Amino acid sequence: MLNGFKSMGRLALIxxxxxxxxxxxxxxxxxxxxxxxxxxxxxxxxxxxxxxxxRERLVNQLFAKGDLDxxxxxxxxxxxxxxxxxxxxxxxxxxxNYLGTLHLLALIAERMKIxxxxxxxxxxxxxxxxxxxxxxxxxxxxxxxDFYARGLAExxxxxxxxxxxxxxxxxxxxxxxxxxxxxxxxxxxxCAKYAVRAITSKKVVTWAPSLLKYVAVVFxxxxxxxxxxxxxx
Amino acid sequence: xxxxxLQPISGWGNNFHSRSARATATSIADLQEFVAKLAPSxxxxxxxxxxxxxxxxxxxxxxxxxMVALNQIEIDPLTRIAVVGGGATIAALERAALAxxxxxxxxxxxxxxxMGGAIAADIHGKSHHKxxxxxxxVRRISLLLASGxxxxxxxxxxxxxxxxxxxxxxxxxxxxxxxxxxxxxxAVDVSEHRVKNLSEMIDLLGRxxxxxxxxxxWIDLSGDYRGRGVVSLGNYGSTSVKSKDSRSNGPSLPSIAxxxxxxxxxxxxxxxxxxxxxxxxxxxxxxxxxxxxDGVNNWNRIYGDSGFLQYQFVIDIGxxxxxxxxFAGLRGLKAASFLGVLKKFGxxxxxxxxxxxxxxxLTLDYSMAVPGLEKFLxxxxxxxxxxxxxxxxxxxxxxxxRLLPIMYPELNRWREMRSAMDPHGxxxxxxxxxxxxx
Numbered sequence: 269m270l271n272g273f274k275s276m277g278r279l280a281l282i283x284x285x286x287x288x289x290x291x292x293x294x295x296x297x298x299x300x301x302x303x304x305x306x307x308x309x310x311x312x313x314x315x316x317x318x319x320x321x322x323r324e325r326l327v328n329q330l331f332a333k334g335d336l337d338x339x340x341x342x343x344x345x346x347x348x349x350x351x352x353x354x355x356x357x358x359x360x361x362x363x364x365n366y367l368g369t370l371h372l373l374a375l376i377a378e379r380m381k382i383x384x385x386x387x388x389x390x391x392x393x394x395x396x397x398x399x400x401x402x403x404x405x406x407x408x409x410x411x412x413x414d415f416y417a418r419g420l421a422e423x424x425x426x427x428x429x430x431x432x433x434x435x436x437x438x439x440x441x442x443x444x445x446x447x448x449x450x451x452x453x454x455x456x457x458x459c460a461k462y463a464v465r466a467i468t469s470k471k472v473v474t475w476a477p478s479l480l481k482y483v484a485v486v487f488x489x490x491x492x493x494x495x496x497x498x499x500x501x
Numbered sequence: 502x503x504x505x506x507l508q509p510i511s512g513w514g515n516n517f518h519s520r521s522a523r524a525t526a527t528s529i530a531d532l533q534e535f536v537a538k539l540a541p542s543x544x545x546x547x548x549x550x551x552x553x554x555x556x557x558x559x560x561x562x563x564x565x566x567x568m569v570a571l572n573q574i575e576i577d578p579l580t581r582i583a584v585v586g587g588g589a590t591i592a593a594l595e596r597a598a599l600a601x602x603x604x605x606x607x608x609x610x611x612x613x614x615x616m617g618g619a620i621a622a623d624i625h626g627k628s629h630h631k632x633x634x635x636x637x638x639v640r641r642i643s644l645l646l647a648s649g650x651x652x653x654x655x656x657x658x659x660x661x662x663x664x665x666x667x668x669x670x671x672x673x674x675x676x677x678x679x680x681x682x683x684x685x686x687x688a689v690d691v692s693e694h695r696v697k698n699l700s701e702m703i704d705l706l707g708r709x710x711x712x713x714x715x716x717x718x719w720i721d722l723s724g725d726y727r728g729r730g731v732v733s734l735g736n737y738g739s740t741s742v743k744s745k746d747s748r749s750n751g752p753s754l755p756s757i758a759x760x761x762x763x764x765x766x767x768x769x770x771x772x773x774x775x776x777x778x779x780x781x782x783x784x785x786x787x788x789x790x791x792x793x794x795d796g797v798n799n800w801n802r803i804y805g806d807s808g809f810l811q812y813q814f815v816i817d818i819g820x821x822x823x824x825x826x827x828f829a830g831l832r833g834l835k836a837a838s839f840l841g842v843l844k845k846f847g848x849x850x851x852x853x854x855x856x857x858x859x860x861x862x863l864t865l866d867y868s869m870a871v872p873g874l875e876k877f878l879x880x881x882x883x884x885x886x887x888x889x890x891x892x893x894x895x896x897x898x899x900x901x902x903r904l905l906p907i908m909y910p911e912l913n914r915w916r917e918m919r920s921a922m923d924p925h926g927x928x929x930x931x932x933x934x935x936x937x938x939x
Contacts, residue, residue: 269935272516272555272810272898273875277935335934384507384520384562428520
């Protein structure tokens with residue numbers, strides 16, 4: 269339960285291996301004290317994100333001991349594993365980023381609707397703005413997650429449950445290690461600041477950094493030849 | 502009984518809300534059927550006038566049962582026994598009692614508390630050092646249990662004491678039997694004394710225990726935080742005064758765009774005026790004396806949209822040093838309180854979750870918007886616990902659940918009694934969830 273200062277009692281990070289996820293929890297815990305449940309590949313709250321019954325089991329487990337005030341869903345793969353074929357990579361991003369994430373989101377939202385309070389933070393991406401040759405499979409899953417989450421946020425208006433979407437640009441982390449650093453790149457810590465803002469914001473969507481909101485408009489409307497040249501860099 | 506859709510509801514502190522459905526009790530028979538048939542996953546909670554400051558009377562996702570319609574009052578002037586519905590208010594009971602030259606021996610700072618609420622919080626008043634808390638004058642409680650059965654508990658029953666101070670989590674108080682006291686008039690003979698600092702205040706309050714039925718002090722918690730204030734002492738009077746009918750609620754505060762009016766400056770100005778105002782001496786109407794804030798309908802709105810919290814704790818005699826620590830901390834925070842109240846309690850009751858017990862109790866009001874307040878109070882709680890003190894749960898919205906069993910060492914005994922009375926956990930509140938009370 270939230271307390272009178274709107275501090276959270278219990279929250280869960282789904283994707284404990286995520287640097288952004290951990291940075292968000294660290295940022296939240298700077299001022300407040302909450303019980304944090306870490307969901308990762310191993311541990312008490314272990315989850316194989318690609319397994320339907322594992323997802324259902326996890327959500328039962330999360331809500332068994334009390335109300336959940338916040339779930340941060342920070343699972344995702346880029347789908348650029350050089351040892352796998354393009355089609356294998358595609359299946360993996362779909363399973364993890366799209367199917368796994370959305371099913372979890374729906375399950376958690378259902379439970380939060382019963383408790384009539386709670387927030388879910390979903391991590392989308394700038395990559396969903398416009399397909400780029402180097403990451404459109406990843407981008408397509410993020411676009412799907414973003415689209416569904418916006419719809420769900422609308423459906424849950426007035427229920428006490430809030431869905432918040434964070435759209436980071438390039439975040440310097442182990443997930444992006446070795447990749448060329450894109451403009452407007454931020455660190456995980458900086459990204460966490462925007463995430464914390466997103467959680468308490470009245471708006472559904474928060475960009476990280478905020479300027480990306482306008483960059484996205486330019487990106488989306490730019491003529492294809494120019495876009496091609498820019499995105500090749 | 503009809504159930505409404507979920508709607509946002511907040512406590513008196515107006516600092517946060519949760520969404521719950523509401524059902525209004527119109528008769529005991531209907532209520533009995535409703536409770537027996539329904540087993541909602543998020544539970545039921547009886548509520549009255551929502552005067553609890555935090556989340557004691559909230560139940561997110563569950564159903565609140567509005568009890569105010571079950572408000573009958575019958576008084577036998579010969580035995581001085583009142584049989585009162587769980588939804589009747591203290592103010593209504595006072596009116597009915599005064600008509601027979603009687604008065605409830607224990608009344609809280611507001612008359613807008615139902616019998617159910619008074620039992621659930623085991624409320625106290627200015628007479629605590631003489632009379633103890635509300636349960637002291639209750640002889641019998643008729644309780645609707647989660648099973649739908651009605652049980653009557655006497656003072657010798659453990660269920661009576663589980664219900665007293667039990668935050669509404671043992672069942673619905675349908676009716677209480679209260680022993681009233683005789684009064685000669687509708688007035689209190691009051692004498693007020695200005696004191697320069699905390700030690701003078703403590704000294705005067707301590708000395709006045711024997712001679713006065715009612716003692717309380719208003720303490721200025723702003724400016725230099727030395728604890729100057731006004732000590733108010735009173736005894737039941739013999740000559741009546743004209744009094745306003747307390748049914749007319751008085752003026753309401755306009756709500757100006759949810760702004761907070763309590764700043765360090767305004768609190769200081771208010772406290773200055775309050776300290777300088779002419780002292781009352783002589784007869785004052787009982788209802789006015791007991792419930793000074795009831796004159797303004799919605800005084801809780803002065804804190805604006807961010808709301809406020811009331812922090813009340815009790816500490817043993819001999820631990821007065823903690824006040825200095827508190828005041829120094831509050832001065833550091835630049836947190837000015839608009840309402841500081843100091844009172845000396847007499848011995849406590851045997852109810853495991855009842856708050857009052859022998860010692861000093863201090864009450865403070867703070868806007869939630871005071872920066873650093875949450876951490877400050879968290880740290881202060883630790884010191885309080887180290888010195889054996891505890892806070893009043895009906896005003897709480899922020900205690901760390903870890904400290905609850907230390908503050909209330911009989912919590913587990915209460916939990917056992919409650920599980921026997923409500924094996925399926927039908928009665929639920931947000932506070933119970935937050936503090937893992939049950």
